[in-house]
Every structure is written in structure tokens, then in C-alpha cells.
Amino acid sequence: MIQKVRVQTSGQQNIKVYRLEGISEKEAKILAEKLLAEKINQKYSINQPITHLGGVKAHPPGGLGGVTTVEISYKPGVMNPEVASIMKAASDLGIKLLAADTSVEYTNNTPIFNPLTEHIVTEEPKTLILEGKTGKTKIIPIRNCSDEELMELSKDKLFLNLEEMRTIQKYFQKMEKDPTDLELETLAQTWSEHSGHKTFKAGLIVDGKKKEPLIKRIKKEALKHNKNIVSAFDDNSGVMDFYDGFAICGKVETHNAPSAIEPYGGAMTGSGGVFRDIAGTGKGAKNIASTDIFCFAPLDLKDKDLPAGCLPPKYLLKRVVEGVRDYGNRMGIPTNNGSVHFHQNFRARPSVIVGAYGILPKKYAKKDKPEKGDLIIVVGGRTGRDGIHGATFSSGEMTDKTKEVNASAVQIGNAIEEKRMFDALLEARDEGLIRLIQDVGGGGFSSAVGEIGEELGVSVDMSKAPLKYHGLAPWEIWVSESQERMVVVLERKNLKAFELICKKYNVEYALLGEFDDSKKLKVTFNNKVVCDLDMEFLHHGLPKKILIAKNIKSHPERAKRVEGSVPKNEKEWIKEINKIVSDGNVCSKEPIVRMYDHSVQGTNDLQPFSGVSLDGPNDSPVLRPFLDKKYGVVISHGLNPSFNNIDPYWGSIWAGAEALSNFVAVGGDYKNASLINNYICPFPDEETIWATDQMVDAVVDLMKAFKIPVISGKDSLSSTYRGSDGTIIKIPPTLCMSVFGKIPDASKTVTADFKKTGSTIVLVGKVDNKNVVPKVDLKLLPKTFEAIYQGIQKNKILSCHDVSEGGVITAIFEMCVGGNMGVVIDTWEVSKPTSQVESLFNETAGTFIVEVKDEQVAKQLFSKMPFKILGKTQEEAMINLDKLFNVAVRDLKKTWQKPMRRLFHET
């Protein structure tokens, strides 16, 4: 028997529906009154339609009386996070529920809903308990397959190429058996681009010349600069030294494929995944910050330009922001750095880049080697059918059918599950119980267990994994990417203590198996062997590739700047500046930032916005991870898809310089920084590999110039769209550079808002006016960074902002917004009209607008590099460029704030 309770909140049209199974109507009434509805502003009904509050006439479901209602609920089997809470509270009230579900009834409108996870309820469910029989393990006869049959097997499922399929065929011929479906799935996901990083490991022939594999070049240069490295490239995040026996770590991930088809769930699980990377570093780290960077098509994209099977950018942006908000805020991890970028070629596949940073005692920063007999335990969420084929799916190109075929790749997150798991794991770490800890992410158990067992060999029983519902086949349990799960390795003697901690925090756990020294990956299911693979073949059997890279010189996006657009008079100047500050890449993102909790943990000593009206943007957050100590962590990033599309080398140099400039502008010390590089590219064809090669050259040159290492990163080489009408859309090959580092005193930092009237404003650094993608002088830049750092340390710099998208004028304008004051710029070059435009709108990364007391200070600080005194700050909030224009900061601010305010419905 299911009791149906409807609850309506005053002022809202929608009705919340609770279905409660296994209780009487009387018990349902108790739950309605004590748990589900609050009499101050809510009304409820049981097993009958609800009357509107305020005496509006009642209406029956289905549409009689001129009122239509539509009920939307999660599809059966999709996890509804609220259910566990309802069951718990009911039990606390002494009522034993068998099952429960929630949904929403909409009156007179059908809302937008996601058919991948939700459906319209057309008939009353008879039961909420999902039944199902465990699926069987199949043997796949591949030993005698033809090439065509091998490829048919791979298509839409394994995403492996013919050579790889043949290698697998040969292995099983040698083993004299056919593989199980589970063995094939294991190989497919271990060898996927997502997990195997085949392109980055491949030998290269670039424009006819042989070059070393990309990853080798990055590592080689990085390890030369190892002063601060605790661990690089071999854990779930990169770890660098901090103070007092602690280390800090960082990881940046992309979550493009899921976010393209289900942005809300995609953003949630992207965040959840990168937080687990931090929690799964060494023996476990505490998350201290989260960053979010998005790339979309321009928000005014016309419907006709939207490729088939793709979602509009406005919808994507809103839902992605909501996903980040609902997951990050619940985790209690401050989201305090991010950006949004727009480019036409993200219209089929957006990029959602999520980062997380953590802290941990150095003694727990490295994983112990497991020993024979050590236990493998899964903790956290249960396993379901969600997220099956996520890793292989994200490695494939997207087509207009992607949404339909890969519905199971969509996952829904439950932040509270992850939060309590982290609480428990950190306590277990501090009790010294953990040997190592591993995230269960892409590829599920297959990847997590396969990786930790690589050297020794493991044996696990998949029938022990806690399931969300029955009916999964062993291979599905094995590769499912259900969220909020981690694998922990313990010595057997620590099991009891570990169990107690899990119970204290309401965290579920299960013993899956143990390490042996078989050098094999052995999986059983109810005592039947379903996988028996050699670790050597699994991890090293993937054929090494040689890839060809070619510079396609006729690339369409060159020299886009329109000539002759020099404003003729004040009116035109003001119009042009308004256009720039309202551009999506430049406009204020405050409404987004305000929805993210950036104050939780109380660590933020330099916030995303500051200034008189708290609306002046800053370049990087500065955190104080220990509330009682002064040590600071600075986090920043930089990327420019448009520049990278034109010139992947100089675009990437720009990205690196921009990331470091953001870092330095607040008072970061670049000499104590570490880099994280993310390559977000189309599917690796010859042109893309060429671009990626250029990007890696740029990254190596950046490391050389600044003598600091890349210590983590990720490639995501799949963002190509193929429509059935022949349309091919490739995203710009984008390098996202993230920076994190340490400073001894978090209070020796500055914000970007102008502080005083009558101060001198200086443009510091070398400006490149000649190239469409400004070329950054890497020889000079370390000196500029050092001068800024020293100026801030000595309290000589009152405010500082780096020049980036929107150019010099935007940087000055944003500083005026923060300071609620104006500037008089009186020494601007007026010789040539074009040079005015170029100087004012110049976007050379690595240049700064700096506020100092007077000219004398500027001359002292910047004696070794180019700088230009621009003028002075003034009380009147006007930007006054002598002889060109005089514009009110307030008016520009309105234009600058409008796009995101409008999108997020703020008035």
C-alpha cells in the first residue's frame, strides 16, 4: 500500500508529492504533520488532491475543471537523494517505511525536465521497490572474429580501434579461452583515451619530424624544478610542500561529455569527482577550495545555429552553475575561483573544467605500497546502473545520437553521501588506519581496483558490493561509475577500528577482497570467476602508437581584428567601451559567484569581490587554511580559447602568463608556485595533435622561463561533434593553466579596488601591439613578477590588477568599480589613432595596472622593466582620458553587470 502525501507551500503553485510505502494512512498523517508539511506556510493532503491555500477551488488531477497538473518524478532506478532522509526521519519518529519516493506536481505548466533522468508520471506505481534478477556473465567469442566483427563489437560500446581489438584477440588466442564481457569491458576502459592517455604517451611525427611523446617532455622539464614537489604525476593530484610539515595539493579535471547532455548532473558529478581526487591523494587530503571554469557558445546563439542533439548555451550555463552550487555548497568546500569563456565552436560540446585543492600532513602525502593480505574495502555510496560507460563514452566523439545511446552515462550526485564519507576517511587517516586510498571514478571498480593492484595482483568478489537495486550484471557493477565511492586499502588488523569510524559517520562499507601476489586481476561473483587477466597485459599490453601531426596552414580563424574601427569621437569611444565590458568574456560574473558558497571554512583572506560596494572583481583568492596561522595559499588560472584557436603556441603562452599574472597580482610568489595543465581539445586527428604538440611546447617553455614545475594535469581529447548531416564542429584546442602556491603571510596581499584618490596609476610590463595573439616576453616576465611581489611585500602597492580579456581599459574600469572612484589619464599616446585603440584595448598577458602613492615609488619598483605612468585616481567616479572621452563608471558598470544579472533573473 502506498500513501500519497501532497504538500503545497504558500506562494508556490507547485505541489510536492511524497509516496510512502508500507504504512497506514494514520501513520502517513503523523509523517505529514511532523515531517513533510509545516503548518506556518504549508498545507497537505493524503491520497486526495490538495486545495489551494487561500481558498482557491480544488481541482482533481488530470485536468478536470480547467486545471491541468503534470507530475514529474525521477525515473525508477535513478537515485533520489531525499529518500534516505525520509526513511531516517520516519524511523526516528517510530514509523517503519518499506520505501519512499518524491516528485513534483506542476499546475498549468509543464516544466523543462530531463528525459534522461526524469519522466512524467502517467499511472500510479503499484510498488516503489525495484525488483530484478542479477544479470549473467556472457562469454564473448572473439578468437575467430573477422576485423569487421571486431569493430562491430567495439562500436558505441568499447570505443577501441582495430589494432587494439586485434591485440586483445591475440591475447585470448594465446590464453586459449574467450573473454567474458567483464574482461572486455575492463580492457576497454583501461585502454580508453580517458584512462590510458594514448595520445599523450604516443611517439610523434610532427610535420615530418620525430618528437618525443608529449607526456615525457612535460615530465622531463617538470622534474628539473623539484624544490617544492612532494609528488607529481603519480597520484590523484599533484602535491607540493607547504609549511610546518604540511603539503598542499591540486587537481583540475574536465567533465565535458556528461555536461553536454545533462549539465546539472554533469557539473555535480564533475565537482564530486575532483573532490574525490583530492580526498584520494596519498592517504587522504582535506578539500580546501574548488574552482570552476566553463566554455560555452555565446549566449545569443540563434536556435538555427544550434547543432542537432545539443542544448542551448543559456540553458547549459544556468544548469551547470546550479550543479556546481548544489554540490560544492553542500560539501562545505569554498568555490572561490573560476571564469566563463565564450566561443562559437563550443556550441556542440561545452567545456566544464572543475578544480579542487587540498591540504594534508606530509607524512600522509604518499601512498604506502600494499602488501599481500591487505584488504580492499569500498566506502560510501552504493553501486547502480548510473554512469556505465562514462570513461569510454567521454573518449568517443559526440554525434547527434549521443544523447539517446548514452543515457546510462548520466549520473546524479548526492553531496551529503560524499561529505560524510570524507569526514570518516579523514578521521581514519588521522588514526593511522589507512595504507592507501583511491577514488572510484571513470571506469568504476575496474579502474580503481585494477590500478591499485597493478604491481601485486588482487582478488575481489563483486557480489559483495552494496547495490542500489537488484538486476545488475556483474560487468555492470564492475564498470559502473556511480558517484561517492572510494576504495580503501587496510591492513587486516585495522579493520575493526575502521568499521567503528564508518558506523559513527553513517557511512556504508564492504570488504571486496584482498591483495595476493598473483600479478593477476581476479574478479569473482558468488564464487564464479568472471575475470582473470594478467596485470602486465592489462596495463602494458596496449599497443604503443606513433601519431602523425600536421600544421594545417589554411586554418580559417586568423587575423580577425577589423581594421579601421578607430572611434572618431567621444560618443563612439564610449560605445566601443560599453561593447567591450558587456562582452560575455569580460562582463561581471558576480551573480554566479554569489550563488557559490565562498565563505565556508572561514579561510578566505582575499575574496572574489571587494571594494566599496563589494562588486570589484579580484584576480585570485588567498586562503589561510589554518585559521590560527598566517600561511597563505593562492590559487589562479588562465585560458583563452579564442587565442588558442588562432595560435595554439602563443595562445598557450598567453594562458600560462595570464594564470601566473592573476597569481602575482594579489601578492603570490611565482617562485613558490606549481602548475596544473589541462589540454581540452577536439578528437585527436592530425591537426589537433599538431595543436596539442604546440601547446606542450608552450608549457615546457613556460616551465623553463619561470623555473617552476607542472605537477598535475589531464588531457581531454574528444570534443569533436559529428552530425548526421555531415556537420563537423571542433572546439578550439584549449590549454587551461592553473596555478597554486604558498606565501608565508596571507595578509601581505592586495585587492584590485583602487584605494585612495590622488594615487598614481602605472601600466607595468611589456605590451605587444603587433600580433593578433599578443606575444608575451618570457625573458622579462619573471622580473616583472618579482617586482610586483616585492612591491606588495613592502606595502608599496596599494592595488593591482592584471590586464587580460577586455584589455587595459577594462582593468582600469574594474579597479574604479571597486574603489568607487575615477581616473584621469593624461599622458596617453595621441600620435596615431590606431595606437590609441591598440594601447587601450591591448590584452597582453603579463602586464599590470598598479596603484602606487606617487611616481617616485613607481620608478623605484619598476626600474628594470618597461612601465608607463598613466595618470591619477580621482574622487569623481569618471574615467577621463584626456582629449578622447570622459565616461561615468556608474554607467559602464550597469552595462558590465547586465548580461549575467539578466540571465540569472536579478533586478
Added chain:
Amino acid sequence: MKPKVLVLKADGTNRDAEMAYAFKAAGGDPEVVHVNLLRSGQRKMKDYQVLALPGGFAYGDDIVSGKILAIELTAFLGNGMRQFIERKDTVILGVCNGFQVLVRTGLLPFRKVGEMDVTLTNNDSGHFECRWIKVKLNEKNNSPFFAGLDNQIIWLPVAHGEGKFLTDEKTLKKVEENNLVAFRYVNEKGQPTQKYPDNPNGALNAIVGITDTTGRILGMMPHPECFVRIEQHPNWRRGSVEKPQGLPLFENIVRFVKEAKW
């Protein structure tokens, strides 16, 4: 001896460390205690003088914010809570999610465990808001925790999606007549305001937080525990504030329980 402070933690609580730090900075002896340890009897309320309910999303804020934890507290710890508040030397502080829990247990405003008279509901803006706001003390409130907080604009951060104080007219009148309002959202002139974003959620009468009639139970939406160091303020570099304005509240609470007799 430093007074013992129980900082209550449940699944999804996430401002426990800051709360504990604030009490420590104010001279208290805080301990973060999971609610399961109270249920199992491994920790007992009678051993503490302050019960602090920090911010977060207890049990995901499912159904409505703070509901599941409020039910757990009233169902399992109702007697312990009643005994706790009957002592004269105890304090309960609920911040943000903790305030949401307190109104749903019925402890605020009228100390009626299990009966709810006011609510904290969805922000008028319809979404989560993270920003610094200004509040002013209701000087008629006689709680012993507010010494030194009168006659000034106090900056504090808010970070919530369900913070709108709401009740019926009769109850609102009773709350006001008994001077139970602790703080109100104000504009730059220091006047109570209903205007967004100075009033970030649309709370009736700009109510930020309330106490019970004894003044020993206090609930509020903003986070005083996140303004106990000057550098936590976004404009400390501009000299906009002179000292951390959240700290005095904790110092006053610690002083009160030190001096109070059972």
C-alpha cells in the same frame, strides 16, 4: 576552567571547524561531537555548558532545511535538551543551518520542544546567497550576549538559500513585544530594510536572528564565527572595519557561562 562547548555535527554539517575555532579564540573548550555519539550515550549533554549548532546542510536539508536533524534531536534527545535548557548556566547557539534546526525543534522562540511557531524558508531571490551584509542589534533584547555590540553597524557574512524569517502576524507581534529579535538587516544608514540585497532573503521585519525569553538560546542566519579575524572581512585592506565583529558574541557567551551558576 574553560567552559566546555559541544559543537554538534551531523551528516552534512560543514561549519563545525569554524564554530569550534571561534569558541576557542574566545576562551572556550570546544569539542566537535557527532550526533550519533549523543544517541549512543558516549557523550552526554550534561557534561557541557554550551550547545552550538553550526552551519551546513544537515542530512542534505532534505524536505526543508534542518528538518531531519530537528526531528532526530526532538525524538531522541528531547529530554536531554529540556534538562539542558532548564539549567541556568547553559547556552544554545544556532547559526544558519543551526538556527533552522532550532526553530524546527521549537526551542526558538518559545522553548517548546516539538512545537514549531516560526519558520525559515526560501530566500525571496529563489537561490543561495553568499555575501557580506550589515546588521544592527535590537537594543531592547535583554540577552546577556550582546555587550559591546550596540550602537554600530556589524558586518557579517551570510551563505544560505533558506533564511527568510516567516511567521503569522500574531506570533510576529509576540516575538516583537517580547523583544526576542536579536538583530535586523540594515542599509548603509543603519536602518532596518526589506530591500535586496541588504536584506538578502526577504525576512519579515528584517529579522536576522532571535532569542528565547531568557536570552540564553540564540539563533541567527549570518555567520559570526566567520568574522573572528579582521582579515576575513573583504574590505579589511580599505580599513572599513576596525576589529572582527563576530568575536565579541563568543567572548560574551564564554564569559556568561563562566560566571553563571547552575
